Amino acid sequence: MPIRMPIRHPFKLAAALTGAIACGSLLAPAQAADARADTRDLRPTPAKPTAQARRPEVALRPSASVVPIGAPVTFEVSSSVNGFGHIYVLSASGRVQVWLENAPITAGQRLVFPIGETGIKAAAPAGREDLMLVVTRDRIDGFFGYDGTDVPRLVDYSQVAFKRKLTERFLDLPHQQWGYARTSVQVVERLASGSGSGWGLGAGSDNGPSNLWAGQWEKD
Secondary structure (H helix, E strand, O other): OOOOOOOOOHHHHHHHHHHHHHHOOOOOHHHHHHHHHHHOOOOOOOOOOOOOOOOOOEEEEEOOOEEEOOOEOOEEEEEOOOEEEEEEEEEOOOOEEEEEEEEEEOOOOOEEEOOOOOOOEEOOOOEEEEEEEEEEOOOOOEOOEOOOEOOOEEOOOOHHHHHHHHHHHHOOOOHHHEEEEEEEEEEEOOOOOOOOOOOOEOOOOOOOOOOOOOOOOOOO
């Protein structure tokens, strides 16, 4: 005859089992720990992806797009980030100039180039100058080293070779580290002849190609 153990307090036993399950005492140790973590502990959650830094917005605007020989011209420069400005010029004559390199620039501030006693005046003969402004968040090892230049200087490169060297300096930088803008100025004849001075905008005898910077980072 089987022996039956009497259950004197069935409701107490059910309550005890329910409490044990709730506390995880009837679960495996790892499962019990997970159950407690779900109800009591601080729980790590996946971090939200950070927004990718935007490419700097850069502007280079001449005071006039068409300038008569002998007239001065200036350029408004601006950047959306703090950094360093670099201005490069390809002339219709085939010359290459670095007007500015590693010059500090403040975000949101509109600067007029050139500053101080240096001026830019359109010089004969008529032609077109193509300019590029590059702004980087950090200094670069430029054509004049990390010190750079704040006065226009000629560089001994053909335009093709210069564009290749310029590409080597910037193409591998992440886009959020640099931005660029391009513009051009057409220098035209005027009735009163002038000898011209300054940095010879329009030093070419013809208009040249439609865009001397063509192919320079077009796919960026």
